[in-house]
Amino acid sequence: MNAPSFDAADWRKSSYSGRNTNCVEVAESAVGNAMRDTKHRDLGALTFPGPEWRAFLNTAQSDPRK
Template identity: 45%
Template sequence: MAEIRWRKSSYSDKEGACVEVALDRATVLVRDSKAPALPGHSYPASAWQAFVRHLR
């Protein structure tokens, strides 16, 4: 099993508080960077893409 590579937004604050996102095949994983040990959320890649398009 490959290690999950989390990415933090370049817009995170100076303490590093932000959401982190990782790709896992066809799923996008999202977690709180302040609490990485807690369970995050997973979304189908298509739902995440629609969310990001809406933000733009």
């Protein structure tokens, strides 16, 4: 199964990204979400179906190490 294309997606920088380091961008589509390294966009992106993306966000937001 092929991953959805995010070539024309509206990418936005994560609000949790640092000013000059640890920068990630996220994009949304009707079929899922994607995340990529801002400094290495040419390396592609990790794509996630909607349910997995929501599970990831829920886990990240409930992480007690924040």
